[in-house]
Amino acid sequence: MSCILNIENLNKSFDGITPVKDVSFKIKKQSIVLITGENGAGKTTVFNLITGLEKSTKGKIIFNGNNIETKSALQISQLGIIRLYQQPRLFKNLLVWENLVSAAQNNIGNSFLNLILKSKIARQEDETLKQKAINLLTKFGLQDLSNKIAGELSYGQQKLISFCMIAMNGTLLALLDEPFAGLNPQTIDRFSNMVLQMQSEGITFLIIEHNITKALAIADSHIEMKDGIIKTINSIVNV
């Protein structure tokens, strides 16, 4: 299978500290890659560099054939890289289905000009996206939450909804920052199943997780980092 992300000799230095040193790895399309390491190992900095929130001192990041090193965070997310933070970042005053529709990349009504010039098409497309959002919630057994205000959901529910936003967004590569943190075992299993289902639909995952046992159960390969460098890269065969 072809490679979706290729990182070559990535370095990041600031104020005399080098949190990421000569990091190189490749991720195959539609795979699940787990990154582990102690606090300060450089995992989050690698995520920041991939998503463009920080710029590297040296090295290359090739995503889907594009060098994204020089691109802004907005341009990178528009290419299909989404990041889910440890704390779910929902639009807390919007309804759940509104959160999902807001995540869709291709809603022409998001432009004021389109709204004026193509009002009928924009209205129809928004309605289609709403239906898609409800179908998605139904698929993951979350349909009862559809008309609830996102900020009023439990922490676990908020994490599941923020995860559904990946599917609405048309993401190619999802970076998950400690997705299992704060979840009970049942919700972790539910979350893991959702990851596997989305993987089968074409999404690639790069996951930082401290709950290694649960994460290894779904991962295809495992990168271990220490002091800013890659210690080991292992392929995993899950039965």
Place this chain on the structure above:
Amino acid sequence: MNYLLYILVMLEIYTLLALSANQKVGMSGLLSFAQAVFYGMGAYVTAIFITKFGFSYWLALPVAILTCVLVALLFSFIAGKVRELYFSLATLALQVIFFSIVFNWTSITGGADGIRKISHPAIFGFEINTPSSFAVFGGFWVLVVLLFYGWFLKTPISRMIKATRDDQIAVLSLGKNPNYYKRISIILSAIIAGIAGSLYATYSAYIDPTSFNLDESILILSIVLIGGAGRIIGPITGALIYILLPKLLEFIQMPDNIAANIRMIIFGVLLVLIVRFKPKGIFGKYLIQ
């Protein structure tokens, strides 16, 4: 009767102002201390084009709106990228700059003396110059803005404006530009405030800088805070309370010279009580931060 109609026109103007502030503060989460700038801009551009260039109201109004749009666009490019406190400080600077310009550019704005003899609007030869016709005219503009919101609040872009208010990092990580949504909101807010200013200038026939200073901006913000931000009913309720408060004082037969000061004291106390016990305002959906 005329006094009641005057109250009604002022209620209409403050409803428009509160709705414009709500667009920025309640819908977008952008705490602005410059709402009186676009109110003043609408009023001054209308007044200048009517008195100096002989424009009719209907020609001066688009010029006023266009000026508000251009200034709001420029401001949104400069200040729209900064967040929270820094945005509020930028609006404060805009307010100070605007007041200095209208106060000191005497050849155009009349300085402290203001601009007099601003002619009234006319529709099909019928001049709107009586309190009752102005009340209907003001009501027309409120209705236009409310109808606009009836459509706009159901659109995807309105949803994205609220999403940006809730979490702009999340909007960015979804591949959307939060600055675009903030810009749209700032421009919409400026247009509504500009319409209110234009209405005020032609209604009062005289304007001066004291109607568009920082006190006025804070007052408009307070109206939204009391009524509640993030919903249409909130700013309307806030405007009702602010405008009808003098009527209440009249009812208890308070002398006029005391009533003016007491009104602001009561309004201030109400504001403190709201902030303490109902921080989202009477009908608010969003907590102003």
